[in-house]
Amino acid sequence: MKTDNQLQHDVMAELEWDPRVDHADIGVAVNEGVVTLTGYVKSYPEKMAAERAARRVAGVKAIAEEIKVRFASDPKTADHEIAKRILDLFAWHVSIPQDRVKLTVERGWVTLTGDVDWFYQKEEAAKSAGRITGVLGISNLIEVKKLPVAADVKERIMAAFRRQANLDASSVTVVTEGSTVRLGGMVKAWNERGVAERAAWAAPGVNKVEDDIIVAF
Structure with missing residues (x-):
């Protein structure tokens, strides 16, 4: 048998x-x-x-x-076709290290794995995959490998502030724990807090930003 x-x-x-x-x-x-x-x-x-x-x-x-x-004119939404189109898109995308990002597709659901150095690369991979016809959902399990350094994050925040008039990053505190960055201190306006948070996300290895900055009007 x-x-x-x-x-x-x-x-x-x-x-x-x-x-x-x-x-x-x-x-x-x-x-x-x-x-x-x-x-x-x-x-x-x-x-x-x-x-x-x-x-x-x-x-x-x-x-x-x-x-x-399925006729020839119908959308190509078989799992292996979706996977091929995503890989082709990754190959043309300069922000996605295709040799380090892996994917599986099961009934239209895409799971992304692997590792990258920057959080924006992880986000861009999910956004790109989501543009493909037939994708029903995405599980983004890509890891950001390189750990952030507090001094590097602080410098990025200060550089972002320097590019804009009347912003002062001297009162912003930065603490890193693994891939998590905690922001504290005080700023004068909500847009300053937003600038600091975006700068923190731009640092290599950041997977999570906890923004505890106080806005003092």
Whole structure:
């Protein structure tokens, strides 16, 4: 008696062998001899051919056929097509280190993993993936590896303040703990607090900013 793994292998081989079936977009799952076919084909006859191919395999007890017919003009939203389009987009994006960002797609849901040096790279990867047709959601599990240095964060805040008139960063305090930056102290206006927070996010390795700066009117 065949195991489910053996049966899955045989069904996939039969689909690949049948010239009437383009097996690239067809998924095969087996549970106690019951075969589930999923994915896309280009026509109804191809759909029927795929089902007949699966039935020919010895050991198949039943078939749950969930294949959809998708015409050439329809959007390409199969999981492997979504993954390919995201990877192509990453390859053209200078802000995303494609060799360090990995992805998986399951039923339209994208999971991003890997590591980067900057928080904006993590954000940009998720934004770019979200632009692809067929993406239903994103789990951004990319880690920001390089740890922030308090002096570096403080300098970025002061540099951001210097670029704008009448802003003083001397009263802003910066404490780092791992990849978390805590901002404290006092500023004169809400926009100064916003400038400080954005500057902190721009530092390498920052995964979280806790803004406790007080605005003194």
